[in-house]
Amino acid sequence: MKPRQVTQLGRCLVRFFQEYLPSLRGLSRHTIHSYRDSLVLFLHFAARDAGHPIEVLEIADVKADRVERFLTFLEADRHNGIATRNTRLAALHTFVRFVIADHPEHIEALQHVLGIPFKRGARVTPVEYLETVEIAALLDSIDRSTRPGSAITHCSP
Numbered sequence: 316m317k318p319r320q321v322t323q324l325g326r327c328l329v330r331f332f333q334e335y336l337p338s339l340r341g342l343s344r345h346t347i348h349s350y351r352d353s354l355v356l357f358l359h360f361a362a363r364d365a366g367h368p369i370e371v372l373e374i375a376d377v378k379a380d381r382v383e384r385f386l387t388f389l390e391a392d393r394h395n396g397i398a399t400r401n402t403r404l405a406a407l408h409t410f411v412r413f414v415i416a417d418h419p420e421h422i423e424a425l426q427h428v429l430g431i432p433f434k435r436g437a438r439v440t441p442v443e444y445l446e447t448v449e450i451a452a453l454l455d456s457i458d459r460s461t462r463p464g465s466a467i468t469h470c471s472p
Contacts, residue, residue, distance in 0.1 A: 324374050327414050328354070335413055353406035360385045374418060379427035382407060386431070397436030404433060 336342045336350060362369040364384060365376050382404075389395040389403060411428045414421065445453070 319370055322371065322373050323418060324372050324376070325370070327374065327410075327417060330417075331410055331413050349402065350406040350409065353403040354410060356389075356403065357382070357385055357407060360388055374414060374421050375424065377407075377411065377414070377428060378424060379431060382428050382431055386434075397434050401433045404431060 332347065332351065336347050337344075342350075358369050358372060361372055361376055361381055364381055365372065386400055386404060389400050390397075395403075408429055408431075411425045415425050
């Protein structure tokens with residue numbers, strides 16, 4: 316049986332995780348693990364989508380339409396929320412930028428991947444902060460003649 320050749324994609328993945336993320340970007344191991352998990356999910360999806368094993372995937376298999384199907388799969392089949400979907404897309408964007416730097420011959424196809432936008436979703440209402448005058452009024456409303464915290468006078472805005 317003929318031994319399989321290491322693909323360009325395989326070489327890029329090794330350098331991405333062993334050199335680029337930890338050394339050149341200085342990312343934490345938690346972020347690197349998140350990127351790893353995202354790319355593993357994508358590679359499994361891409362292999363199924365392309366109809367061949369992961370180990371023969373090439374850079375050309377990282378296509379915008381495949382990435383879009385992957386993101387749909389995350390939301391529809393895995394029931395991931397928008398934040399998780401966007402995290403996975405951020406990891407793919409980072410990897411694609413890395414690949415473009417080493418393999419500019421793939422720039423056109425990979426630019427389409429970079430063009431996939433993050434999804435905007437329902438956002439949690441923003442945290443409201445007190446202004447300095449409001450904090451002062453709140454602190455001034457404390458009745459310091461009693462035990463701490465036992466009585467607060469009414470404070471008006």
